[in-house]
Amino acid sequence: MVILIALEMYKDSAESREMFGFGFIFSSEWNPVTEQFGALPFIFGTVVSSLLALLLSLPVSIGVAVFLSEIAPSSIRSPFSFLIEILAAIPSIIYGFWGIFVFAPFMRNTVQPFLQSYFGFLPFFQGVIYGTGLLTASIILAIMITPIITAVTRDVLKAIPVSQREAAYALGATKWEAIKMALLNAKSGILGGAVLGLGRAIGETMAVTMVIGNKAQIKASLFEPAYSMASVIANEFAEASGSLHISALIEVGLILFGVTFVINSLARLLIYSVTRNA
Numbered sequence: 001m002v003i004l005i006a007l008e009m010y011k012d013s014a015e016s017r018e019m020f021g022f023g024f025i026f027s028s029e030w031n032p033v034t035e036q037f038g039a040l041p042f043i044f045g046t047v048v049s050s051l052l053a054l055l056l057s058l059p060v061s062i063g064v065a066v067f068l069s070e071i072a073p074s075s076i077r078s079p080f081s082f083l084i085e086i087l088a089a090i091p092s093i094i095y096g097f098w099g100i101f102v103f104a105p106f107m108r109n110t111v112q113p114f115l116q117s118y119f120g121f122l123p124f125f126q127g128v129i130y131g132t133g134l135l136t137a138s139i140i141l142a143i144m145i146t147p148i149i150t151a152v153t154r155d156v157l158k159a160i161p162v163s164q165r166e167a168a169y170a171l172g173a174t175k176w177e178a179i180k181m182a183l184l185n186a187k188s189g190i191l192g193g194a195v196l197g198l199g200r201a202i203g204e205t206m207a208v209t210m211v212i213g214n215k216a217q218i219k220a221s222l223f224e225p226a227y228s229m230a231s232v233i234a235n236e237f238a239e240a241s242g243s244l245h246i247s248a249l250i251e252v253g254l255i256l257f258g259v260t261f262v263i264n265s266l267a268r269l270l271i272y273s274v275t276r277n278a
Contacts, residue, residue: 002261005257006254006257006258006261009250009251009253009254009257010254012246012247012250013247013248013250013251013253013254014247015243015244015247016037016244016247016248016250016251017247017251019244020037020038020248023038024037024038024039024248024251025038025039025040025043025255026038026040027039027040028040028041028216028217028218030042030216030232032236032240032241032242032245033241035242035244035245037244037245037248039229039248039251039252039255040218041216041217041218041226041227042216042227042228042229042231042232042252043229043255044218044226045134045212045226045227045228045229045231046202046228046229046230046256046259047202048134048138048226049134049137049138049141049201049208049212049226049228050138050141050198050201050202051198052134052135052138052141052142052222053138053139053141053142053144053145053201054142054145054194054197054198054201056138056139056142057141057142057143057145057146057149057197058149058194058197060142060146061145061146061149061150061153061193061197062149062153062183062190064084064146064150064154065149065150065151065153065154065157066153066157066179066183067080068080068081068084068150068154069154069157069158070157070175070178070179070182081154084146084147084150084151085147085150085151087143087144087146087147088144088147088148088151092144092204092205092206092207093206093207093210095140095143095144095206095207096140096206096207096208096209096210096211097210099132099136099137099140099207099210099211100132100210100211103136103139103140103211104131104132104136104211105131107131107132107135107136107139108129108130108131109131112125112129112131112135112223113129116129116223123220123221124220124221124222125221125222125223126220126221126223127219127221127223127224128223128224129223130213130223130224130225132211132212132213132225133211133212133213133222133223133224133225133226134212134213134221134222134223134224134225134226135222135223136211136212137207137208137211137212137213137226137228138222140207140208140211141201141204141207141208144200144201144204144207145197145198145200145201146197148193148196148197148200149190149193149194149196149197150193151193152189152190152192152193152196153186153189153190153193155189156186156189156190156192156193157182157183157186159186159189160182160185160186164181164182164185165178165181165182168181188270188273189270191270192267192268192269192270192273193267195263195264195266195267195270196263196264196267196268198263198267199260199263199264199267202256202259202260202263203230203256203260204228204230205230205231205233205234206234208228208230208231209228209230209231209234209235212225212226212227212228212231213225213226213227214227214231214232214235215227216232229252229253229255229256230256232249232252233249233252233253233256236249237249
């Protein structure tokens with residue numbers, strides 16, 4: 001089925017590939033009126049928002065996983081795990097609505113003015129404050145991928161034999177030194193969980209579409225609106241003005257499919273390697 005999906009998208013994107021070639025990936029112009037299409041702004045928005053989401057989520061996810069597997073008493077471990085994992089069950093459209101009506105105004109009135117006041121000398125925090133934009137989308141993506149990375153990291157930490165912890169304590173290790181030892185042994189699994197969360201962030205559609213601003217541009221400021229590959233497909237496919245426009249959107253989907261497939265395959269291999277060794 002995966003091969004058939006890839007072949008179908010490859011076939012249906014033939015018109016765009018023949019017209020633009022590899023320049024489609026490196027062009028920044030997206031104009032359905034003049035039938036000039038380039039995917040670079042969408043690739044930029046997808047990659048930056050996903051990597052920033054991973055950067056924000058990874059420390060929190062590892063901290064929560066360590067707390068649940070190593071520190072938390074059994075009386076609060078189960079309910080706390082449930083509260084974390086329930087985040088994964090919330091539909092992305094709900095995150096989008098929450099982002100529009102609650103989080104974006106909070107970003108516009110509180111977070112972005114603070115960042116601009118104290119870090120405005122950096123190009124990342126300059127420009128007009130909208131509330132929506134690349135930073136807002138990244139934070140919402142970080143919230144959405146946190147349960148995935150947390151669950152994988154916690155399972156990998158729990159897979160480490162108890163005898164290793166007991167040996168560390170027998171040699172005089174402190175609680176933190178034993179935890180650090182466990183994290184070092186689980187680094188492949190943590191990396192796998194991070195890559196799996198990255199794949200989830202890259203493929204997210206509705207929540208990102210509702211808060212990223214949907215403007216095909218490449219700007220250094222995280223306050224500026226941007227566009228992702230999934231968002232442009234969701235927004236424009238139903239109203240595509242011609243066969244070339246549809247073909248260009250399918251080619252964007254083909255690029256997204258390839259990136260997501262590679263990332264998820266890599267994550268599965270990393271997780272399999274660490275669980276097999278355990």
